[in-house]
Amino acid sequence: MRIGHGYDVHRLVQGRRLILCGVEVPYTLGLDGHSDADVAVHALMDAILGAAALGDIGRHFPDTDPAYSGADSMELLGRVMEMIPSYRVGNADVTILAQRPKLMPFLPQMVRNLAAAMRVAPEQVNVKATTEEGLGFTGSGEGIAAHAVVLLEEIG
Ligand code: MG
Numbered sequence: 001m002r003i004g005h006g007y008d009v010h011r012l013v014q015g016r017r018l019i020l021c022g023v024e025v026p027y028t029l030g031l032d033g034h035s036d037a038d039v040a041v042h043a044l045m046d047a048i049l050g051a052a053a054l055g056d057i058g059r060h061f062p063d064t065d066p067a068y069s070g071a072d073s074m075e076l077l078g079r080v081m082e083m084i085p086s087y088r089v090g091n092a093d094v095t096i097l098a099q100r101p102k103l104m105p106f107l108p109q110m111v112r113n114l115a116a117a118m119r120v121a122p123e124q125v126n127v128k129a130t131t132e133e134g135l136g137f138t139g140s141g142e143g144i145a146a147h148a149v150v151l152l153e154e155i156g
Contacts, residue, residue: 003150004051004150006149007146008040009143011142012030013029018031020144027101035068039144040148043147045057054084057080089153091125091150092126093125093126094128095146096145096146099138111125
């Protein structure tokens with residue numbers, strides 16, 4: 001078994017959609033970035049790549065490459081899965097740090113999206129959201145951060 005951790009941050013700005021784990025969450029602001037800025041999926045991809053000792057998403061999908069402009073991060077997650085043919089995901093746990101909006105109603109769909117992309121059962125995936133009690137950049141609503149940990153199991 002191999003464990004990996006990922007962390008990412010994106011700034012909240014006007015005029016962008018808020019996409020988290022492939023779910024469009026209704027909100028007045030969205031996350032800024034080269035791709036769809038799905039901060040939670042970025043953290044998860046970095047956790048998977050970390051567990052497999054394959055570097056990070058910046059190496060595989062550079063934000064200087066116009067090919068990834070507006071990229072669907074769920075699609076990139078599928079490509080990360082193709083990079084690890086000798087592993088299966090044991091479980092994944094994602095934590096989204098956001099003061100607003102309330103994410104609880106969207107968590108079940110987020111779990112289903114991630115499980116489908118990683119080809120595992122929803123029971124192997126957890127997505128949770130927390131505020132940081134008004135502290136720091138997530139507390140002030142300037143941005144959203146996400147952590148992910150994943151366990152990979154070698155096949156065969
Ligand atoms: Mg990112």
